[in-house]
Amino acid sequence: MRKQILIVGAGFAGMWAALSAARLADKNDNQTIDITVIAPQPELRVRPRFYENHVETLVSPLQPLFDATGVKFLRGTVSNIHPDSRSVSWKDANGETHQHHYDRLILASGSHVNRSFVSGVEAHAFDLDLLESAAVLEKQLKSLANQPESDARNTVVVCGGGFTGIEMAMELPGRLREILGSNSKTRVVVVERGPQPGSRYSEELRNVIIDASAELGVEWLVNAEVESVDASGVTLKEGQRIASSTVIWTVGVQASDLTAQINAPRDRQGRLHVNANLQVEGYDDIYATGDVACAATDDKGNHALMTCQHAILLGKFAGNNAAASLLNAEPSPYRQEMYVTCLDLGAWGAVYTEGWDQQVKLTREEAKTLKMSITRELIYPPKAERAVAFEMADPYAPFV
Numbered sequence: 001m002r003k004q005i006l007i008v009g010a011g012f013a014g015m016w017a018a019l020s021a022a023r024l025a026d027k028n029d030n031q032t033i034d035i036t037v038i039a040p041q042p043e044l045r046v047r048p049r050f051y052e053n054h055v056e057t058l059v060s061p062l063q064p065l066f067d068a069t070g071v072k073f074l075r076g077t078v079s080n081i082h083p084d085s086r087s088v089s090w091k092d093a094n095g096e097t098h099q100h101h102y103d104r105l106i107l108a109s110g111s112h113v114n115r116s117f118v119s120g121v122e123a124h125a126f127d128l129d130l131l132e133s134a135a136v137l138e139k140q141l142k143s144l145a146n147q148p149e150s151d152a153r154n155t156v157v158v159c160g161g162g163f164t165g166i167e168m169a170m171e172l173p174g175r176l177r178e179i180l181g182s183n184s185k186t187r188v189v190v191v192e193r194g195p196q197p198g199s200r201y202s203e204e205l206r207n208v209i210i211d212a213s214a215e216l217g218v219e220w221l222v223n224a225e226v227e228s229v230d231a232s233g234v235t236l237k238e239g240q241r242i243a244s245s246t247v248i249w250t251v252g253v254q255a256s257d258l259t260a261q262i263n264a265p266r267d268r269q270g271r272l273h274v275n276a277n278l279q280v281e282g283y284d285d286i287y288a289t290g291d292v293a294c295a296a297t298d299d300k301g302n303h304a305l306m307t308c309q310h311a312i313l314l315g316k317f318a319g320n321n322a323a324a325s326l327l328n329a330e331p332s333p334y335r336q337e338m339y340v341t342c343l344d345l346g347a348w349g350a351v352y353t354e355g356w357d358q359q360v361k362l363t364r365e366e367a368k369t370l371k372m373s374i375t376r377e378l379i380y381p382p383k384a385e386r387a388v389a390f391e392m393a394d395p396y397a398p399f400v
């Protein structure tokens, strides 16, 4: 009987899991494992670039790559996981429900920003979580040029000062000048719960963020929490009101809801705890990877973050290990000791740090050049050529 590896999701983790599983099967001359990816589109959507303009172009097709590597693709969405019968229910593009058996399941269904816990966010705030929602935000920003001059029109509020909020906020002064003209009185305000801009980061990184914000004119409201959002702005818990027709929500990222269908421990963000082989606790046949996995990166207590950097390598290890378990080969324990950040700071440049203590190594143009090479080249899928893809899918291939 042919064995089935089923991968849910075609993001960074799912794509690399599929290629890595196919690589190991190929290396073992194994023709009896089917590797299937189920996702809404056969394309990689480059989420780390969703704060940029022309968001509809930030996709890369995957079907040629899957064809070249023998990976099957099913267009659809998984609605239910049935661990007892080793199957999933999934809906195709016509809304018809199907079942798919698996011998090994790799859950790689990513994460989403939680818009439901603050009043008015679902109805009135924009976000840059999905290609579709980032495109709606881009349209809104462009439409400001057609709105009458007012404080609300000229003010964009970014809720949340994490990496996504910062990259978006730093991009906005330039974007707003392009849209509204260089003489317009625009404001970009970041609402942040912490006591200072970038307070969750190292002092060195924080100082760079503060410097860049001052130079670009990005305002921070710290020790501030959003009470509600409505069509004309934001009300903070302290009662302060900011008039704005563009409120961008970046707070509260959560792992895909499919994680809740597996009866296993999860962290506060809903990520499934996995062992070193990326198997979900209590399930030898289910692997979690990318943003749905809470995985130790080393023996010092560090864990993977919801980043591409981690999703790519987690994907390679998960695919490799799922295939290894069907080939009676030794699994490769996931390790990712190196952690870097490269944060785009708009017209100021960028900042690059190394280590979990975020030591600043590059700033301004030097860091910007690196950022561009990461987000425009390094994280894109490999060429649709079997040998190239398999070489890069090796979990121990050099990366970053």
Ligand SMILES: Cc1cc2nc3c(=O)[nH]c(=O)nc-3n(C[C@H](O)[C@H](O)[C@H](O)COP(=O)(O)OP(=O)(O)OC[C@H]3O[C@@H](n4cnc5c(N)ncnc54)[C@H](O)[C@@H]3O)c2cc1C
Pocket: 008, 009, 010, 011, 012, 013, 014, 038, 039, 040, 041, 046, 047, 048, 049, 050, 051, 076, 077, 078, 079, 108, 109, 110, 111, 128, 129, 130, 164, 256, 258, 289, 290, 291, 292, 305, 306, 307, 308, 309, 310, 311, 342
């Ligand atoms: C605006 C923004 C900026 C970011 N910036 C950075 C950055 O600078 N650096 C960095 O390292 N990371 C960044 N990230 C984080 C990074 O994008 C994620 O960590 C990464 O995409 C996670 O990869 P993934 O494969 O786990 O999930 P995703 O890339 O989200 O892929 C999930 C896949 O699962 C599919 N899927 C979801 N549900 C189902 C279902 N029910 N059935 C079938 N398929 C499903 C999706 O369609 C998609 O194909 C950013 C994220 C955002 C949103």
